[in-house]
Amino acid sequence: MPKQLVDPQIQAKWFSRVREAHKVETTEDYVELIADLIHVNQEARLSDLAQRLGVTHATASKVLNRLKEEGYVSSQPYRSIFLTPTGVDLAEKCKTRHQIILNFLISLGVSREAAEYDAEGIEHHISEETLEKFKAFTADHKKPD
Numbered sequence: 001m002p003k004q005l006v007d008p009q010i011q012a013k014w015f016s017r018v019r020e021a022h023k024v025e026t027t028e029d030y031v032e033l034i035a036d037l038i039h040v041n042q043e044a045r046l047s048d049l050a051q052r053l054g055v056t057h058a059t060a061s062k063v064l065n066r067l068k069e070e071g072y073v074s075s076q077p078y079r080s081i082f083l084t085p086t087g088v089d090l091a092e093k094c095k096t097r098h099q100i101i102l103n104f105l106i107s108l109g110v111s112r113e114a115a116e117y118d119a120e121g122i123e124h125h126i127s128e129e130t131l132e133k134f135k136a137f138t139a140d141h142k143k144p145d
Helices: 008-041 046-053 057-069 085-107 112-122 128-140
Strands: 073-075 081-083
Touching: 008 046, 008 057, 008 073, 008 081, 008 085, 046 057, 057 073, 081 085, 085 112, 085 128
Parallel strands: none
Antiparallel strands: 073 081
16 A cells, blocks of 8 residues: 555646546457448448447447437448548557557457457556557567467
């Protein structure tokens, strides 16, 4: 247990950053999953999103409406969901970040299952500086084929 706390302004900045990451977490999860569904199934449907995210149809619909307003997705009633160019860019960024973290954790000896689970949470909260260090570490510690 520390004998002294960090400066209150520094600590407040840390917590503020975490709260901000929580705000974008849902957006990133939905956009990344939509991209994956389109890649594998050639379409993304509301029912698939709700099932894979473990939420109700109504919750997924509410989030999709917000994503439309924010310019990440487009759709028409009873049709597939599509990513806008902004949504595609965000999905690619999220997928790259996830893969860097996954590779790093696996390079440490973490099982693939645990690494996938942990990467899903870490990817929304990692700084660019730390992400670059993970990437460099993984490149330096690649196992020869």
